Amino acid sequence: NAGVTQTPKFQVLKTGQSMTLQCAQDMNHEYMSWYRQDPGMGLRLIHYSVGAGITDQGEVPNGYNVSRSTTEDFPLRLLSAAPSQTSVYFCASSYYRNSYNEQFFGPGTRLTVL
Amino acid sequence: TQLLEQSPQFLSIQEGENLTVYCNSSSVFSSLQWYRQEPGEGPVLLVTVVTGGEVKKLKRLTFQFGDARKDSSLHITAAQPGDTGLYLCAGARGETSGSRLTFGEGTQLTVNP
Numbered sequence: 001n002a003g004v005t006q007t008p009k010f011q012v013l014k015t016g017q018s019m020t021l022q023c024a025q026d027m028n029h030e031y032m033s034w035y036r037q038d039p040g041m042g043l044r045l046i047h048y049s050v051g052a053g054i055t056d057q058g059e060v061p062n063g064y065n066v067s068r069s070t071t072e073d074f075p076l077r078l079l080s081a082a083p084s085q086t087s088v089y090f091c092a093s094s095y096y097r098n099s100y101n102e103q104f105f106g107p108g109t110r111l112t113v114l
Numbered sequence: 115t116q117l118l119e120q121s122p123q124f125l126s127i128q129e130g131e132n133l134t135v136y137c138n139s140s141s142v143f144s145s146l147q148w149y150r151q152e153p154g155e156g157p158v159l160l161v162t163v164v165t166g167g168e169v170k171k172l173k174r175l176t177f178q179f180g181d182a183r184k185d186s187s188l189h190i191t192a193a194q195p196g197d198t199g200l201y202l203c204a205g206a207r208g209e210t211s212g213s214r215l216t217f218g219e220g221t222q223l224t225v226n227p
Binding site: 043044100 | 118120123145147149154155156157158159162164202204206214215217218219220
């Protein structure tokens with residue numbers, strides 16, 4: 001199994017540009033999430049999905065859109081990039097057992113917005 | 115407002131020393147997880163604790179969940195350079211929380227040879 005894969009690994013955008021961060025998992029996990037990681041702030045939840053066709057907002061959703069058309073894929077869209085969105089983005093998936101919700105993370109996408 | 119606060123934020127020690135990292139909150143969590151993250155990679159789950167007062171050991175690492183399920187600690191015995199990394203705690207609240215974990219800001223550990 002490849003686990004959770006993310007592309008691209010690095011990306012530089014200009015303010016106002018749009019792009020999609022790709023995320024895929026092959027573990028048949030129901031739950032998928034997007035986090036951003038900034039220095040001294042840990043991981044903050046952007047959006048999450050509890051299954052195909054179902055998404056919801058996390059802690060910091062503004063400026064980001066998601067969709068979940070299949071169990072495997074959970075892309076994150078930046079419609080108009082801003083410098084404040086410079087960050088490292090992690091996709092994660094989990095198989096919900098009782099209340100554990102243990103996350104499997106991808107390798108991350110390092111995004112710089114100029 | 116950070117619901118989970120970790121301390122210390124940075125820790126630099128010599129090989130062979132012991133250390134403890136703390137994860138504290140005013141909220142009750144149904145379970146708490148510890149992850150380790152190495153540079154350029156995503157976090158990797160180390161352990162999940164689910165019962166108040168629970169202690170789990172993973173080789174030289176000992177994890178404890180507070181009796182009231184509001185705090186946790188990670189103790190490393192005889193630290194080695196391979197233990198270097200960012201340690202993150204994350205709490206889950208309630209069976210309906212789904213993917214909504216709350217992460218602490220992390221403790222950056224450096225173990226010098």
